Amino acid sequence: MAQHLSEIKIENELLQDLLGLTRAGLTDTVRNLGAPEIHAKTLFRRIYKDLSINPWSEPTLPLRLVAVMQDKFAVRLPQIKVAHRSAYDQSMKFLVGLGDGREVEAVLMPEKARLTLCLSSQVGCAQGCVFCHTGRMGLVRQLSVAEIVGQVMLAEHWLREHPEWLESTRLAPGTRISNIVFMGMGEPLDNVEAVIDALSILTDPYGLALGMAHISVSTAGHLVGIDRLYDAHPKARLALSVHSPDESKRSRIMPINRRWPLTDVIGRLRERIGESGPPVMMQYTMIAGVNDSDADASALAALTVGLNAKINLIPLNNVEPSRLSAPPPERIQAFRDVLHQAGIRVMVRYSKGQDIAAACGQLVAFAKKPSAAELG
Ligand code: SF4
CATH class of the missing domain: 3.20.20.70 (Aldolase class I)
Structure with a gap:
């Protein structure tokens, strides 16, 4: 069954925004997800230098980290x-x-x-x-x-x-x-x-x-x-x-x-x-x-x-x-x-x-x- 727009919106609001995290904060987040800290730098670069709103779409990132990121995080612009x-x-x-x-x-x-x-x-x-x-x-x-x-x-x-x-x-x-x-x-x-x-x-x-x-x-x-x-x-x-x-x-x-x-x-x-x-x-x-x-x-x-x-x-x-x-x-x-x-x-x-x-x-x-x- 197709998902209702308001459900998508609520789901989206439940996602944690990566935008407010300093690199130290992002490093903690990545570490807590069981991934090497080095990937925080990649994500940070993707968001701010490459202007990506899907920063996990990056071949060098482990697939397990990408899956969790997609599931729990978002880059939400005003x-x-x-x-x-x-x-x-x-x-x-x-x-x-x-x-x-x-x-x-x-x-x-x-x-x-x-x-x-x-x-x-x-x-x-x-x-x-x-x-x-x-x-x-x-x-x-x-x-x-x-x-x-x-x-x-x-x-x-x-x-x-x-x-x-x-x-x-x-x-x-x-x-x-x-x-x-x-x-x-x-x-x-x-x-x-x-x-x-x-x-x-x-x-x-x-x-x-x-x-x-x-x-x-x-x-x-x-x-x-x-x-x-x-x-x-x-x-x-x-x-x-x-x-x-x-x-x-x-x-x-x-x-x-x-x-x-x-x-x-x-x-x-x-x-x-x-x-x-x-x-x-x-x-x-x-x-x-x-x-x-x-x-x-x-x-x-x-x-x-x-x-x-x-x-x-x-x-x-x-x-x-x-x-x-x-x-x-x-x-x-x-x-x-x-x-x-x-x-x-x-x-x-x-x-x-x-x-x-x-x-x-x-x-x-x-x-x-x-x-x-x-x-x-
Ligand atoms: S009232 Fe206006 S000028 Fe004064 S501090 Fe606030 S924003 Fe600045």
Whole structure:
């Protein structure tokens, strides 16, 4: 008798997903199945390098292991529900459907020789930054390791199926994702254990083999998460959202600052990594009349002392119906000059994917403009 679709679905859900396993986890799994550990490397390579969803279809694997794998395991990718292409810069925004019907967003951004994927770490976010719509959703749930890594694999599979998109960019045929930024939905360090395992998988030489220097983990300043991340991955790269060097103003726009003031976060970074450690990217969204004065620039410069810091100035994306706007070009230039004269590496960056609301803090677009009181 033919099997009913819902039975197949339930069976599929009972299968263990290989995608969330680090190579150490996969090695344990293979060993527990009574097979030599060496086969974990083969399976890992098949999943991540060869993009196979049946990684056991490999002649070098023992037949007994293949049979158990087929029976008990799966490689389950999340689904692309909508793929939207930006006419502005060719970024691709994916609405990603998760197993429980929830959705997150991931954005693929071509840039010179790089192909960067911006991915999500949570459904929603508990931090409630006033300029960010994701924050207004509150935290719905954490993403699993498989769901985080799954966004990368989903984009890799999409790339393989859409060579015409690569052709339309200036990237060479066959280009794969070279950089990852955890700047989509969620505060990654609020889900730090999953992010730690995801980094282990993404940087594994038997898999995607991305360099740690090519992955940025953003944070609004989660002190406990920072400690945990550097304990696990001392070379991890952080992108710290500063947005205001003034504690009271920052507390109004980023409530996390009330729990972990910026001064404490910067102090901890100086202790943990100092000037000789991995670079810290300070993200600074520039908002006209709010945080764009020369005094703000000098205070921002002071934060970089004792760190290997770079600063990204990001003129605010003007998204309706917000009345907030980016400063005029000459103000951005003057602000940049103050930092430059202080010897700081600073770049003005315009967010990619502006017309598809894919820039940081816009993943679900602004729903309500922050009030003047919120912004101080
Ligand atoms: S900016 Fe980041 S940390 Fe703040 S609410 Fe949005 S997603 Fe959360």
